[in-house]
Amino acid sequence: MSMQQTAEGMTRPAGRPRSEKAEKAIIDATLDLLGEGIGVSELSIEAIAARAGVGKTTIYRRWSNKEDLVVDAMATLKPPIPLPQGASVRESLVTYLKVIAEESRHQRTRCIMNIALSDPDRHPRLAERFREVALEPRREIVRAILAKGIETGELRGDLDVDIAMAIISGAMMWQTKWVWPGEATEARLPERIVEEALKGFRQRAAEN
Amino acid sequence: MSMQQTAEGMTRPAGRPRSEKAEKAIIDATLDLLGEGIGVSELSIEAIAARAGVGKTTIYRRWSNKEDLVVDAMATLKPPIPLPQGASVRESLVTYLKVIAEESRHQRTRCIMNIALSDPDRHPRLAERFREVALEPRREIVRAILAKGIETGELRGDLDVDIAMAIISGAMMWQTKWVWPGEATEARLPERIVEEALKGFRQRAAEN
Amino acid sequence: MSMQQTAEGMTRPAGRPRSEKAEKAIIDATLDLLGEGIGVSELSIEAIAARAGVGKTTIYRRWSNKEDLVVDAMATLKPPIPLPQGASVRESLVTYLKVIAEESRHQRTRCIMNIALSDPDRHPRLAERFREVALEPRREIVRAILAKGIETGELRGDLDVDIAMAIISGAMMWQTKWVWPGEATEARLPERIVEEALKGFRQRAAEN
């Protein structure tokens, strides 16, 4: 945890030991509240303490500020997306995007996602942590899919992989959060994005 | 504006008319504060009133809550991006993306952008308005560029235009805000995105 | 009136003349509100304007502050107490005190009295005016009664008249307002005060 980390083998500090139960309750309460659509700014230590049935002191003793707490709470969320084992790049990417779409349909994931994406300038440590625990693992999956595609010759050898990753994830995100936010993220969106990304916009004739 | 909208031809209501100067000062103060990195939640009516040199009443008389004010403040921001007149789709898109990149380098635009993009769930009216005044005009530009490309035969006639738009804008946004936020949005990003989007990821061989 | 007093024969100033009706309405509204138990401090120009059906400007044009208005409003109240024509000093004084007691039983007189007596330090001009229009006329009555008593030999020739006046009025006031405020000002209070004042506290034996 953030502030007290008794190394193994050291003698336990005097006095009453910290309650693990309290700690868990705090983290849970935090995630609950975030999951209910409370933003980081609106999230108050007071509310967390009340929800967790814990004194405010108990929270401040462990985390010196709200952001640290949220960061730690985030860290407990597992990145559970497995590498899709599709027969083709197209198939794998579509599968991946469908998982993402499915995830953002769940209230809790959705809200926490929003918070994480909210404002990297205002909560830089939060953003950084989010990048670590959620973004990069997912990026690695896409990177792996694309790398395998290049290896098998399905994709161009000179593909700009970073940009390709941005195209896949960015298009999905953009369309979902901003352009069609209410439309239940149109079911065939993944296929359409992958299709166009793979094909390219240009006339074939123009390529000759 | 939000609350008072005297229809044309109606007699002016009795009493001293509302001050346009005050109104402008309030909007300016709001945008100033947002531009300085204050978030919507942290933004206080009291601070706006103080900055604008205005009584709180004067604000509450016009807008019944903070969000309405921010919404109206947003609406005064002009979407000043002209349609790029490049010789080719590639050139036009690159020009467009460079303008976007340039914009987000300015503190004020950047902060306001962040707020607008922050959380469509928490501030839905804000998000909606932002979509109207900023997003859609920009989307129309991309749409126009792509439409012209199809017309001239530079792009595929069966191009999924919505998805193509999402790819262009989404990739740019995603990479800028989330993947390389600190890296001054790498100068050649626009070219690289446009390049890959136009070409497509696939091997030409695979297309034959 | 306080601010505008066109002397007779002077040419009337240009423009629309001030409305006497408005003036009267303002004074009436003021006395009404005071009569309802609103104190000078709690009395608001806004409330007076609303009650009188008049713009606030119309009040401020005539009186530069609240106190001036209240002073003028007071001045319109007539001091209607006649000189009691009792057969003896005792009878006259009792009659006088009973009138006072009766007066203070009426809501309006009572409230305005309270205001006038409220705080000579905070509203000195108000207090001064009150002394002029209400206090002194009443004091003159008592003075006249006592003077006549001395003349007829009913009272001691070396009576300290000022002090005697203070004893009569002060005892009445004190007992009424402070000691027995709720007790409907006990009906025989005037007789009892006059009795003791005339007799003196001392044993007759001690006088010999």
Place this chain on the structure above:
Amino acid sequence: MSMQQTAEGMTRPAGRPRSEKAEKAIIDATLDLLGEGIGVSELSIEAIAARAGVGKTTIYRRWSNKEDLVVDAMATLKPPIPLPQGASVRESLVTYLKVIAEESRHQRTRCIMNIALSDPDRHPRLAERFREVALEPRREIVRAILAKGIETGELRGDLDVDIAMAIISGAMMWQTKWVWPGEATEARLPERIVEEALKGFRQRAAEN
């Protein structure tokens, strides 16, 4: 105090106990402000909080409104007047009235007195409390002086004590506050009042 009154022997309520220092600071600030001539109406909680160096909550936690606070503040003022031990009734009463006169020459006592006396109708609880802590103790002194006078035969056995008290105190008050307010309460006023009160207004001849 008004709202929290832990009975003896009860276990202390959980949490940080209320600060006696803050409580004292609030009372002091209140009396200070009143003593500076601020009236109850003009007295603002905000000003008290600022003066006491205390949050507004700390005030509202203890007193639910301004009047309760002023009432409690009043109650802390001790009635320090000792029973005058004069050789005669005359001497004791004069001594007593001189103390009163002296008291009302002090700014603080004077202002607070004014407030207390201001308007029993508008602030009935305040008036009631004032009667308890200041008025009655003083009345008891006068009553004791008179009772002793009757006992020693110096005063008439059938003296109407209540009325006699009203005459003494009322005459003093009336003359001081209303008739000669500016005249530094003429030095010999106590003697003159006592003199006339003891003697009575009537000709001795008339008594035989």
Place this chain on the structure above:
DNA sequence: GCGTAATCGAGACGGTACGTCTGGTCTTAAT
């Protein structure tokens, strides 16, 4: 009858204080 000019009611203006709420910190007794 027409311009001039002070008035009228209405209501917006910049302020101040209200009483409430919540923020993060501090201080208890009990564990």
Place this chain on the structure above:
DNA sequence: ATTAAGACCAGACGTACCGTCTCGATTACGC
């Protein structure tokens, strides 16, 4: 030493009036 409770100071909230100001409309007079 850590806990839950809750008081602490601070300050924003939205409301109510303050006394001033600015409007269009009204009302008199002298031209």
